Amino acid sequence: MKVLLTTLNSKYVHSNLALKYLYAAGKEACGSLELREFTINNSRDYIFTELVTADCDAVCFSCYIWNIEKILELAADLKKARPRVSILLGGPEVSYDAEQLLREHSFVDFILTGEGEVSFPQWCEAFEKGISYERAAGLVYRDEDTISVNQGSPQPVDFTAVSFPYENFPYETDRVIYYESSRGCPFNCSYCISSLDKRVRSLPTERVKRELDCFLDKGIRQVKFLDRTFNWEKERTLDIFRHLIARDNGSTNFHFEICADLLDDEMLAVLRGARKGLFQFEIGIQSTNPETLRAVRRSGDVGKVLENVSRLVELGNSHIHVDLIAGLPYEDYRTFRHSFNDVYALGADNLQLGFLKLLKGTAIRRDGEKYGYTYMSKAPYQIISNQFISAQEICRLKQIETVLDLYYNRGGFELTLASAARELADTPFDFYEKLAEHYYSQGFQHRSHKKEDLYRILLQFFEALGRSSRFLPMLEMDLERTMNFDAVKKFKRKGWTIL
Known part of the structure; x- marks a missing residue:
């Protein structure tokens, strides 16, 4: 059986790490497993022709808020062109309402929920041998005229047992390389799907350093960590920072998402010794309104956050990206103005004025009625209004964002x-x-x-x-x-x- 792993990335320079993990996990279970990535900017005819002429028995799509609508359209047309091809969807955009998606889209045969490194090879084996799919944890599928949901949700995988995802592929020096050194998040932000996996699972630090050395040796332009809070454990963070500073090749940049609360004098002292351009930090401040932060379950001292970011900016050797989110509970136009001014004063290199997305599976989406949320019915489910801020005010903020x-x-x-x-x-x-x-x-x-x-x-x-x-x-x-x-x-x- 020939199985294709594919997706539509948001830009050419981006790549899909999940597919590489699945390829490594499933290559032994499939007779023929291939990986092919497209972008949302490729023409629909081009992608459709490539999928049809690939002559696969199954096409597996990795689904996110930026590509789900296009993927559903392509999958529907692919099924018309090749009725016997099996369509499998996976990823965060289909993991929280899989049964409903199957009922609404008859051309979809399988949805794999949650992490797939264990369940995907189980599905591959069943598909290859024509046997029962009951072993594939988290699989939702069509069984003749009924929809079957395998009992029990898939457990978080043993991340230390997952293979280095780049050992099967050439290094693409013209693209951003995505990398995970941990999964899960220690925080509980109500708008973020990462908060659903509260147990942080980290790779051994020595393994992380060996794998990062591979990127340094190949002269990769940028390595972007997908860890939701990279600096959650101080000693581990310092060890990796020191290693990258010592092994700096003079050109590779490493991007981290960090929590400003957790910065301290020692960490800032280590970062002071980094080459300018070695590190890039993304810091989600989101709001400086204490009532808003409590409502979305973000802990921390606003004053400390602002002070630590300011100190990081003052080092002057790293690109600093800070985020605000418009549309959070108890944040009206007036208080958002205050949050904006607080964050703007930090002098960061980039200030992203983002807008709340009520993502599937998140607590804030479940609590939508409590705060009077209206939001767009299709991905990315962006806020239209709530009881604190009107649709007109949101649009005015979008103009300011521009x-x-x-x-x-x-x-x-x-x-x-x-x-x-x-x-x-x-x-x-x-x-x-x-x-x-x-x-x-x-x-x-x-x-x-x-x-x-x-x-x-x-x-x-x-x-x-x-x-x-x-x-x-x-x-x-x-x-x-x-x-x-x-x-x-x-x-x-x-x-x-x-x-």
């Missing part, structure tokens, strides 16, 4: 923004709110813009406020230090008028 990404996160406007956000409004939030109002009132949202046109748009905004003479010199300095010499010359020939 200009924040274009100007602050994209970079190249540092000198101008530092002064403008201080001089043109009471707070940084108010400045970006004004900039968003101008950007959208002029219709700039209707088309994409080259970087040089963003300078022109910003000058037009200053002109509307009667402050162009104050900020034009700063814009020119930002322009000249950001763009190459030829681009600056071309810009000056065209002038500052936005066409």
Whole structure:
């Protein structure tokens, strides 16, 4: 039997780690097991043709919020083209309502819930030999005219027994390499599916270091850890940081998601010794409103979080990405403004203004009625409104997100923004709110813009406020230090008028 593992990644530079784990686990149980990745940006006809001509007996899709709708469409068409092909779905987007999904989509034959390193080879063996599927824990499947649900949910796998996922594949130096050194999360945030697996399972530190050495030896551009809270255990974290600093090849970057509460003097002292660009940290602050944080079960001292992030930023040798989530309980437009200003003041390299997604399986989705949530019916299930913030206010925040990404996160406007956000409004939030109002009132949202046109748009905004003479010199300095010499010359020939 020929089985294909596949998915649609959000971008080409991304790759799917889960499929690599499944390939390693199932290759001995399948007569022929292949892995093929696409992206959501590939044309539907291209992916469809590739799947049909692959001539597989089963196609197994890894499903997430960014690809589930496209996968269901492809799977339905694939079943029409090849009626005898078996369709198996797995992943977080199908693990929490598998039985309902099978009832709604007759073209799906199997759904594998939870972690698959044990149950996937059990399914492979049954599929290959034509025997009962009862052994495959967490499998939901069609059995003639009925839907069968195997008894008991799949237990968390012994992560130490899982093979290094890259031993079967060439290293793709043009893609981000995803890596896990632990699974599970010690925290209970109500909006996160990682909170459902409360037992942290870590690989032995020496094994982690050996596997990271493989990436360093191959000169991988970026290794992104999928650990939900990498620094949950101090000594282990310090050991790995010290190893990476000592083995630094001068080019590889390592990305970690960390909890700011757990940073301390010793950890910051170790990080101070890292090469600039060796580490990148993502820190989910989400809100600075204590009532909101209690409601979503996030522990910690807000003041300590902000202080620790500020100290990490001050080191100046790591890219720092901080997150806010709009739409959490007890966070109205006014209090979100306060959270934004608190976090903006940290001076992080990137401030992601995200919007709550009511993911399947999460506590906040189950408590949706309690807080009056309305949310989009299809993935990614993003908030529309709740009893604290209106749909119109959410849309206004989306407009602010747009200009924040274009100007602050994209970079190249540092000198101008530092002064403008201080001089043109009471707070940084108010400045970006004004900039968003101008950007959208002029219709700039209707088309994409080259970087040089963003300078022109910003000058037009200053002109509307009667402050162009104050900020034009700063814009020119930002322009000249950001763009190459030829681009600056071309810009000056065209002038500052936005066409």
